[in-house]
Amino acid sequence: MNDDANLGGLAWHLAVLSLTAIGGGVVLVAPDVHHYVSVQNHWLTDEQFAAMYALAQAAPGPNLLFVTLIGWMIKGWLGAVVVTLAAIVPSSCLVLALGTVINRHGGGEGRWAGALRDALAPLAAGMLAGAAWTFLSVAGAGWRGIVLALAAAAAAYSSKLNPLWLIALGALAGAVGLV
Amino acid sequence: MQDARVGCWALFKVFSHMAIMGFGGVLPFAYRHLVERTQWLSAAEFGQLLSIAQLLPGPTICNLSVMVGQRYAGVAGGFSALAGLLLGPFFIVIALGVAYQGLVHHPLFVNAMRGMAAAASGLILATALKLAVGMLRGTAKPDAQGAAGGAGLDLARTLRWRRLAQIVLLVAAFIGLGVAKVGLITVVATLVPIGFLLFAFVWRKA
Numbered sequence: 344m345n346d347d348a349n350l351g352g353l354a355w356h357l358a359v360l361s362l363t364a365i366g367g368g369v370v371l372v373a374p375d376v377h378h379y380v381s382v383q384n385h386w387l388t389d390e391q392f393a394a395m396y397a398l399a400q401a402a403p404g405p406n407l408l409f410v411t412l413i414g415w416m417i418k419g420w421l422g423a424v425v426v427t428l429a430a431i432v433p434s435s436c437l438v439l440a441l442g443t444v445i446n447r448h449g450g451g452e453g454r455w456a457g458a459l460r461d462a463l464a465p466l467a468a469g470m471l472a473g474a475a476w477t478f479l480s481v482a483g484a485g486w487r488g489i490v491l492a493l494a495a496a497a498a499a500y501s502s503k504l505n506p507l508w509l510i511a512l513g514a515l516a517g518a519v520g521l522v
Numbered sequence: 523m524q525d526a527r528v529g530c531w532a533l534f535k536v537f538s539h540m541a542i543m544g545f546g547g548v549l550p551f552a553y554r555h556l557v558e559r560t561q562w563l564s565a566a567e568f569g570q571l572l573s574i575a576q577l578l579p580g581p582t583i584c585n586l587s588v589m590v591g592q593r594y595a596g597v598a599g600g601f602s603a604l605a606g607l608l609l610g611p612f613f614i615v616i617a618l619g620v621a622y623q624g625l626v627h628h629p630l631f632v633n634a635m636r637g638m639a640a641a642a643s644g645l646i647l648a649t650a651l652k653l654a655v656g657m658l659r660g661t662a663k664p665d666a667q668g669a670a671g672g673a674g675l676d677l678a679r680t681l682r683w684r685r686l687a688q689i690v691l692l693v694a695a696f697i698g699l700g701v702a703k704v705g706l707i708t709v710v711a712t713l714v715p716i717g718f719l720l721f722a723f724v725w726r727k728a
Binding site for chain 1: 653705
């Protein structure tokens, strides 16, 4: 808990960011949120920030709940609620506004949507890799952490194993001192 | 296609269920519940809504829940589905936060969290890899009909350029967001228009 933290500023920041996160899901806001929360304002340490994402991955439900945890760490229950709403309400309202059109006419097939999809595929892949790099560099696990992350990526890429097992194996590797 | 049988409460319940089941990602469970169990959507409709949900800003699964909810019960339905998706996991995640606060002074726990964080970033990397490989496969081989025709050589050249452009965009996005840290808004505002213009006008699909 941080009594001086400016919740309104964080909420506004997240609302704008979540409207910008296209193509790759909410993980894309992570580098900016880390900069705002840990580098600029020192509300959370690097390790806490990385831990919040890992915890949200270990829980069921949408990954966006990592921002809920960040809000909770900073301002308790109020922080959790405000930050969650800031991350989902603007984009949901946009979807509702467009939804009438989508449900009536369909969408996503034409030339413009095709070009947008062609552009977003490489950008999402690159931005996701950038977000992964951010987490890895703040987790404080050094080169062994990079090896573990690459191993987890290879396992997740080449098998249909539930990601939860990989998270658990990562925790085990950390607990026994491998990372 | 409004369906009178599906109300706000039913939407809330079905989305709550899939969210609580959704360890390691809700999307596979969304498919199982929406297409196989309730049959609210056909597989084709699910695919179409999902691709729109990915194109729109915001969390993909939340966008999908709002679209499905709205289709069956209007704006209230959209919010019911979204609330179902988030309410249960919200409390679970906070319970994990409480546990974290309680254990954070144990060295063993701190070490375990460090390993978890590294594995979690590996999972993000795997998603990036899947997207990149899918994208390169899509542009790697010219489709048979086009190549057989007289325009085959031109088409192959266009595809090569498209692939090169996609790789450049991928690397630029990685460096911008991850290494140079110029911020998401700058990355999206610069690279999305560039990519869109390239693929809409210069190297568009035949």
